[in-house]
Amino acid sequence: MKSKAELIHFLTSMIFTCSAQHASVNSGQFDFGAWMPNTPSSMRKPLPTVKGTATLKSILETLPEVNTTCQGLSSLWQLSNEPGEKRPLGCYPDEHFVEEVPKQLIVGFQEHLAEIFQEIEERNKSLPLAYTYLDPRNIENSISI
Template sequence: MCSEDKCILTLFPEFPEFPESLETREELVKYLTVVIFNASAQHAAVNFGQFDWYGWIPNSPTTMRKPPPDQKGQVDMDYIIMSLPDRGRSGQALRTAWALSRFQRNELYLGTYPEMCFTEQPVKEAIKTFRKKLDEVTNIIKSRNEGLTFDYSYLSPDKIPNSVAI
């Protein structure tokens, strides 16, 4: 329940890391921001780079065929190769990482609201301002990535879906 200057919500008392209630609009904005960030930008940053990392099996083998060494200096290249997963397991890992790292064909990115459920003029202006800021951040990231061998665009707004979609 919210009044002009105060919101009181009973949240999740069974989870002690969550506050028992939100008593101001500022608290509500803070917690909604965390939820929205985690379901969009944080997920994109963690999810869409998986194949870039896991696409080379030695970076993060899903299984090992030999035990890890218990002393330094005991391992040579043959031991490492014989420790890595076989082709079948490697293929499964690659397929999974590849599938999880793809965007949907009809992906909706931050600031995209095709249904236009928001019809009030102040909300339309807020969306316009939001989109302008997203474009500014996108341009900054593109500028920073120029000339890099490997760019980092996982947090670029034009590559962040509106929500988790797998």
């Protein structure tokens, strides 16, 4: 890196990738994949090759058996329920900075996250299904898998 701007860009990208982007991709996996037809862990027959030829009977014969489905969902559930202490974005229980400027920057960041939370909460009130995966309270500081 040749400049302060390049360093800022790199660090911003890294923080975004390990927090908000990870949450946007990872957090909804169980909600989507828990309904087995969305993510079947195996298939007992090949998919139809001609559009419109699938019947309910052929679909049910193709989807995996219950035992296979339960095993796949168990793995997905374990990944979505990460063990350990969760640390939301902006929550830093270990005090690494004792200088006043970094402390003020952290407080400013936390205040900005609180504003974002309020906007999301207000927007979700009008939605039939709230989108909470990018709520700062649900985003962890870093990837924890």
